[in-house]
Amino acid sequence: MVYKLYMSVLKEILLLKRDLGGVIILFIMPLVLIITVTLIQDNTFKKVSDAKIPILLVNHDNGKVSESVFENLEKSQAFSVLTQFDNQNITEEQAKEAVFKGKYQLAIVIPKNLSQDLQSKIDQNVDQILSNFGLVDSTAVKKEKKFITQKEVKLYFDPAVQLSFKNAVMSSIDKMISQIETQSIYAAFQEQLGESDFNFEQKSFINFKEIVPRVNNKEIKPNSVQHNVPAWTLFAMFFIVIPLSINIVKEKSQGTFVRLRTNPVQGMVVIAGKTITYLIICMIQFYMMLAVAVYLFPHIGLPALNVDHNFLLMSIVALFCGFAAIGYGILVGTIAKTQEQSAPFGSTSVIILAAIGGVWVPVFAMPKMMQVIAQCSPMNWGLNAFYDVILRNVGLVDILPEISLLFLFFIVTTIIALFYDKKKRTV
Structure with a gap:
């Protein structure tokens, strides 16, 4: 079982190596995005x-x-x-x-x-x-x-x-x-x-x-970095929907998935291999963006992100956000019939989820109807969990509702994808 899982992960890595440029863009573009947006928005947070x-x-x-x-x-x-x-x-x-x-x-x-x-x-x-x-x-x-x-x-x-x-x-x-x-x-x-x-x-x-919260007798004052790092990290994570869904479509069109199913390999092993591979990518994205916020930002005139007491909790939130992004990517790749369907739909839907989730516009500034809809966006759950950790100084118990919803989203989307695939093959 472990060997099959290992080979499934190795297969995903080999698929990604075929499009090395696309993988590099997955890491470089989020860094460019977070630096550019934070520099632009920094003055709005200054007195x-x-x-x-x-x-x-x-x-x-x-x-x-x-x-x-x-x-x-x-x-x-x-x-x-x-x-x-x-x-x-x-x-x-x-x-x-x-x-x-x-x-x-x-x-x-x-x-x-x-x-x-x-x-x-x-x-x-x-x-x-x-x-x-x-x-x-x-x-x-x-x-x-x-x-x-x-x-x-x-x-x-x-x-x-x-x-x-x-x-x-x-x-x-x-x-x-x-x-x-x-x-x-x-x-x-x-x-x-x-x-x-x-x-x-x-x-x-x-x-x-104004009375602001304190940690170790120091005031926690919100700045552009504390808002932009979690928001655009989430945005970058969910964009793995594109390569993940495209690879799933490739497997279907090239017959790879059929060959896997003829071997004694359970569908859950294949899904687990994809999950592990892309979860590693999500965490690398997260730590790269965190490193930029901590070490590079002070050298370009931006405040550094303080992660001294929050590193472990932020990593936990990022992990569950990665699960949610992967579950959505598996669902899109399973339902889409061609790459021309999966790529545009995946990118457009991620932008919509970001918009209604509060990545661009704060949820409290939205109309009442949109505030209700925002509660259904996994990006909103992830963003609230990051804000709880970074700005509200909460513990693990306080973020359990958000990370539970993210993991539940992963489970539900994966089950729907498996059920859809099984039904399609039996017709």
């Missing part, structure tokens, strides 16, 4: 980016509000604010045209008399409040109430920018304006009640503090 985003500011107000908006944008260290073209103040039409053509990502247009009208509105509201409490001089001449229209701060966005960028910018500007309004209200009350008697504290009373 401060070295490159500022240039934005346009059209100021029709020239008051305290516009000054405060300008100062806050400059202090954010995320934007470089431009107010002039060729030493001339930017007009709204110029800003609109420049943004809509994609030259700039954002233009902010502050309306006329914003500071003046905001102060007038606040003064009216303060006077009315104090009057209701009887804190104003009844002999004083009442001011005529002026009708003040609501002001709009216009934001022009490049149509190509992401929705998350739009929401972040609008939230930041809304917060700036709210702070200015609050400070103006306090100042109006101080003026009416006498500054010497009342000194309002104008700093924010409520602040937000």
